Structures are given as C-alpha cells and as structure tokens.
Amino acid sequence: MTSTVDQHFELLPGYYRDKWRGTGAWCTLPWPDDLADLPPSIGPQVIAWAEWRSYEQTGEPGLIHYLTGEPWRFTPGQRRFLHLWYAYDPLTGRWLWRRAVKRGAKGTGKDPFGAAMCDCEFVGPTLLVQRDGRWVGERHRMPLVQIASNSEAQSKDMMRIANALLPQETRDFYSIDCGETRTVLKDTGGGRMEILTASEKTAEGDPATFVGLNESHHMTESSGGHKVAAVARRNVGKSPAHLQARLCEFTNAHQQGSESEAERSFEAWQKQVSGKAKKRDILYDSIEAPPNTDLYDDESRMAGLRAAYMDAPWADLERLGDEMIDPSTSVADSIRFYLNGLATAEDAWVDPRVFDDLAKPAFVVGDKEQVAMFLDCSKSSDATGLVGCRLSDGHVFTLGMWQRPHGERGKGWLAPRHEVDAVVRAAVERYRVVWFGVDPSPARDDEDEHLYWMPTIDGWHRDFHRKLPVWATPGAKGHSVLYDMRIRTTGGVQRNQQFTEAAGQTAKDIDEHRTLTHDGDAGLRMHVHNARRRPNPWGVSLGKITRDSTKLVDLAVCMVGARMGRRIALNSGKVRQKRSGKAVF
Numbered sequence: 156m157t158s159t160v161d162q163h164f165e166l167l168p169g170y171y172r173d174k175w176r177g178t179g180a181w182c183t184l185p186w187p188d189d190l191a192d193l194p195p196s197i198g199p200q201v202i203a204w205a206e207w208r209s210y211e212q213t214g215e216p217g218l219i220h221y222l223t224g225e226p227w228r229f230t231p232g233q234r235r236f237l238h239l240w241y242a243y244d245p246l247t248g249r250w251l252w253r254r255a256v257k258r259g260a261k262g263t264g265k266d267p268f269g270a271a272m273c274d275c276e277f278v279g280p281t282l283l284v285q286r287d288g289r290w291v292g293e294r295h296r297m298p299l300v301q302i303a304s305n306s307e308a309q310s311k312d313m314m315r316i317a318n319a320l321l322p323q324e325t326r327d328f329y330s331i332d333c334g335e336t337r338t339v340l341k342d343t344g345g346g347r348m349e350i351l352t353a354s355e356k357t358a359e360g361d362p363a364t365f366v367g368l369n370e371s372h373h374m375t376e377s378s379g380g381h382k383v384a385a386v387a388r389r390n391v392g393k394s395p396a397h398l399q400a401r402l403c404e405f406t407n408a409h410q411q412g413s414e415s416e417a418e419r420s421f422e423a424w425q426k427q428v429s430g431k432a433k434k435r436d437i438l439y440d441s442i443e444a445p446p447n448t449d450l451y452d453d454e455s456r457m458a459g460l461r462a463a464y465m466d467a468p469w470a471d472l473e474r475l476g477d478e479m480i481d482p483s484t485s486v487a488d489s490i491r492f493y494l495n496g497l498a499t500a501e502d503a504w505v506d507p508r509v510f511d512d513l514a515k516p517a518f519v520v521g522d523k524e525q526v527a528m529f530l531d532c533s534k535s536s537d538a539t540g541l542v543g544c545r546l547s548d549g550h551v552f553t554l555g556m557w558q559r560p561h562g563e564r565g566k567g568w569l570a571p572r573h574e575v576d577a578v579v580r581a582a583v584e585r586y587r588v589v590w591f592g593v594d595p596s597p598a599r600d601d602e603d604e605h606l607y608w609m610p611t612i613d614g615w616h617r618d619f620h621r622k623l624p625v626w627a628t629p630g631a632k633g634h635s636v637l638y639d640m641r642i643r644t645t646g647g648v649q650r651n652q653q654f655t656e657a658a659g660q661t662a663k664d665i666d667e668h669r670t671l672t673h674d675g676d677a678g679l680r681m682h683v684h685n686a687r688r689r690p691n692p693w694g695v696s697l698g699k700i701t702r703d704s705t706k707l708v709d710l711a712v713c714m715v716g717a718r719m720g721r722r723i724a725l726n727s728g729k730v731r732q733k734r735s736g737k738a739v740f
Contacts (some may be wrong), residue, residue: 169428180462197292213739221319232466255438260495270317276365303351303367362394374416376679444494504686529716542713555678590720592638659720682710
C-alpha cells in the first residue's frame with residue numbers, strides 16, 4: 156500500500172528536496188544554499204538569549220529544557236526558522252514575514268518550540284529597534300503574548316510548557332508570576348502572556364505583540380476555530396506599527412478538504428509561492444516524508460520516518476513505525492501524523508493533490524471549438540454549476556457557479572434563473588455545443604408548484620433542439636437538454652448508471668491515468684476536494700460528506716457530467732470532430 160501520491164509526483168511550488176542530510180524529505184523553509192544570501196536578522200540574538208549564550212555579557216538569564224532542567228537548545232532546523240522569522244529589511248526596519256506556519260509530524264517538538272517562541276516574545280529581545288545606526292533586538296516594555304487554539308485545554312498545554320521553560324532565576328530577574336491561564340510581569344504593570352479565549356467578546360482587547368495558534372489543523376468553522384483565529388489576526392493587526400505584531404501557527408498536516416485554518420494558510424502560501432498573490436510574506440516551514448513512501452514496506456517506511464523526523468533526533472522511529480502499521484491506525488492518519496504528508500480522507504473521491512497537479516490554466520478553449528456542457532441545478536441550498544468539456548482532448552473548464560451568499564445576504568436567496576439562462580445562451584453562441592445535459596432540481600416553484608427550473612429548461616429545448624446534434628434524452632419524445640437524474644423518472648435508472656460509470660472513469664483519469672486537465676478554477680477545485688466516494692449498485696459515484704453538509708460538490712458533478720456528454724457525443728456517430736482544421740469522425 157503506497158501513499159496517496161506516487162513516485163512520479165512533481166514537487167509542489169515552494170518545495171525542494173532535503174539538501175542537508177540527503178533523506179529525500181520534502182522541505183519548504185526558504186533557506187539559501189549560500190549563507191551569504193541570508194537576510195539580516197536578530198534571530199541569532201534571540202537564540203543566544205534563550206540558550207544562555209549571551210548571559211555572561213548581558214546578565215539576562217534565558218530558558219531551560221522543561222524535562223531535564225538543562226539550558227534550552229534549539230535544533231538546527233529551529234534555528235534556521237528563527238533566523239528567517241526575525242529577518243528584516245535593513246532600509247525600513249520591517250520584518251520580512253508577516254506570519255508563519257511551523258508544521259511537523261507528531262512528536263517533532265512543535266509544542267515546546269511554540270512555547271519557547273512565546274517566552275522569547277514575552278521577555279526576550281524580540282522588539283526590533285535602531286540604536287546607534289544599527290538594528291538590534293530589545294525587550295518589549297509591555298508585551299502581550301496570546302496562545303490560541305481550538306480548546307482551552309490545548310492552549311493550557313502550551314502555556315504549561317512555556318511556564319516550565321522559565322527557571323526560577325529567569326522568573327526572579329524579570330519579576331514573572333506564572334499562572335495556569337495568565338503569566339504576568341509584575342514590574343511592568345501590564346505585560347502578560349495569556350490564553351486567548353474562544354469568546355469573541357472577552358478575547359477582543361489590547362493589541363497583542365505576538366499570537367501563537369496551536370493545533371491549527373483542528374481549527375474549523377464547526378469547531379469555532381475560525382472565529383478564534385479571526386480574533387487572533389485582528390489582535391495583532393491593530394497593534395501599533397512600531398511593535399510589528401505577528402502570528403505563528405503550530406500544526407500537524409491538515410486533512411485536505413477540512414477547511415481548517417491550517418489548510419487555509421497552506422493554500423494562501425501556495426498562492427504566494429506560485430506567483431498568484433501580490434506579496435510573499437508567509438513563512439512556511441514543513442519537513443515531509445517523500446510522497447512515494449510505502450507504509451507497508453519496512454525499508455521505505457523507516458526511510459520516510461527518518462526524513463520526516465530529521466530535525467527531531469529524540470524520536471523513537473521504530474516505535475513510530477509500529478504505530479503507523481497498527482490495524483487501528485488509518486492510512487490517512489499515518490500519512491498526516493507520522494509522515495507529515497497531506498493525506499486525503501479515507502473516502503475521498505479522488506486525491507486532491509493529484510487533481511491540483513492536473514490544472515492547466517494556460518489552456519484556452521477557443522471560440523467555435525466543439526464542447527459538451529453539463530448544468531447541475533439547485534434552487535437555494537446547493538450550488539448551481541455549469542461546466543464545459545472540450546471534445547478534442549477532454550479539457551474541463553468552468554463556465555459559471557451560483558450559490559447562496561453567507562450570512563444575512565443569503566436569507567431568502569434563490570438561484571438566479573435569468574443569469575444562468577444568459578450564461579448558457581452566451582456559451583451556446585460562443586462554442587459549438589454538441590451535447591448539453593441539465594439535471595433539474597426537484598425543488599418546486601413557490602408560485603405554481605412546477606419544478607423551479609423546468610420553464611427555463613424547456614426554453615432551451617425549444618431554442619437549441621436543432622443546434623444540438625446529440626440530445627441529452629434522445630428519442631421522438633425525448634428532450635434535447637433535459638438529463639433528469641431523479642431515480643423515479645422515466646429512464647432515471649439508466650441515467651444514474653451512465654453517470655456512475657462516468658464518475659468512475661473520471662476518477663481513474665485523475666488518479667491513475669492523470670490524463671484529465673482542467674482550468675484550475677477555485678470553485679471546481681474546492682468541490683472536487685469536498686467530494687466523497689458513494690458506492691451504488693453500478694459502481695462508485697460521488698456525493699457530499701453528508702446530505703446536509705455545506706461543503707458543496709456541484710461543480711465536481713458538472714465535471715463528470717460534461718465528460719460523460721463528451722463520450723456520448725463521440726460515440727454517437729453524429730458528430731464530426733474537428734482537429735487541426737480537418738474533420739474526422
């Protein structure tokens with residue numbers, strides 16, 4: 156059994172293979188090959204303080220290891236991260252990185268490192284100031300360090316370690332009074348390190364100087380994590396300019412499609428390193444096992460663990476390997492927690508990373524090219540989507556999506572039939588549409604109890620039935636565009652079987668053959684990521700996580716429908732396929 160990505164998978168933007176130890180690990184920290192290219196940083200000053208290396212010179216005590224009591228020591232990878240985190244522009248004195256993510260496998264020391272960073276921001280020399288024409292680090296006069304997570308218990312875990320890293324000498328020197336939820340500086344009259352509560356009203360307060368988001372892979376909308384993260388971002392965002400307050404996440408690999416804060420940060424970073432964002436100011440540090448690691452091959456599994464834990468020499472790799480192949484540990488959890496890889500959910504319809512890799516936004520579907528289209532209709536709850544598929548090569552492109560807005564704007568919202576009608580007619584005018592299928596919503600119109608979409612669909616039939624060489628529902632009593640998937644309608648069973656077969660072939664074209672290309676549309680990408688395997692009597696189709704889930708899949712359905720329409724048209728004998736100016740059957 157291999158991981159979800161095979162050995163031929165290309166490096167994602169921002170990644171490189173381990174260049175220090177030859178483990179083959181996939182790494183993201185932008186550490187230069189030539190140390191002369193390192194930007195100026197107060198990171199060495201912060202590290203020297205924490206490790207007591209500047210104690211004899213300054214008399215300022217640092218941190219201890221919370222388990223051994225020995226002077227604290229960062230790992231080589233942590234030192235590199237801190238050097239970049241505290242790097243600045245020497246002309247402006249601005250930090251190079253606005254926020255950061257420290258992602259690692261389970262047991263690589265994220266909590267202790269995060270706690271050490273909180274202590275450094277609390278009493279270490281982390282305020283960038285200019286003295287005698289030089290940029291140096293000094294203590295904050297009134298620091299406000301906040302620890303936020305999905306639950307108070309998770310925040311308390313990091314707070315407990317942060318307190319344990321402060322020895323009595325350091326507490327006495329800085330007049331620190333440690334508490335379970337709040338640690339204060341008695342001599343400044345206000346400096347504190349505290350747990351950021353889940354309540355927005357109580358969390359909104361003084362501008363923070365630093366926020367640590369712990370376990371951000373658990374922070375989802377349903378868990379309330381999105382609200383906590385939003386408060387954390389506002390708390391650092393409203394700090395005065397001279398403080399340059401920032402936020403750092405500490406996380407395991409997120410589950411794709413979970414819409415967690417960790418996933419959002421990963422996607423934002425991917426946009427930056429892909430050149431799709433105006434500014435690159437997210438520092439992302441992840442060390443991952445090669446994605447071709449075979450979980451059930453002893454040699455491959457141990458090599459993957461050595462890669463993922465190359466900056467954690469204390470890890471018991473043999474024990475971790477046993478945990479990975481324990482029957483009670485799922486493949487997805489093994490990949491995420493022990494290899495630090497972005498595994499798919501166990502019931503994911505396709506591998507999201509493979510689908511992302513197949514994006515070809517530079518492919519343009521020209522005017523008058525032959526295409527098949529599929530429209531999946533909804534009245535209000537789900538999305539209404541329209542996707543096209545080029546006949547010549549099967550390239551998928553998104554033509555439109557309409558869904559209910561969030562919040563108050565979404566109350567009473569209905570899918571805009573007139574807008575959808577306009578987009579459909581514009582597509583028929585622009586392209587040579589050879590097949591067009593429309594799955595109507597079963598929802599009724601509030602005015603006359605007819606199907607909400609049927610008047611519009613019948614209008615398309617009247618106007619397009621002579622233009623479409625292949626009908627969605629063929630026959631003398633057929634319909635040129637109606638492709639009704641409701642099982643109890645005439646021909647519904649056959650259409651569901653046909654769609655299921657198309658879903659299976661599409662999944663193979665993505666995961667196995669890697670021949671499907673698409674335009675990289677953000678909505679299509681999200682809906683494919685959300686889609687789950689749904690077995691039925693004819694094979695494996697796709698659907699939502701649950702019937703009432705707000706994670707929509709309609710554009711994924713449209714993609715399958717459009718590719719199904721392409722196959723139907725090509726096999727019909729009624730379409731002369733155009734290639735390079737030559738007409739061929």
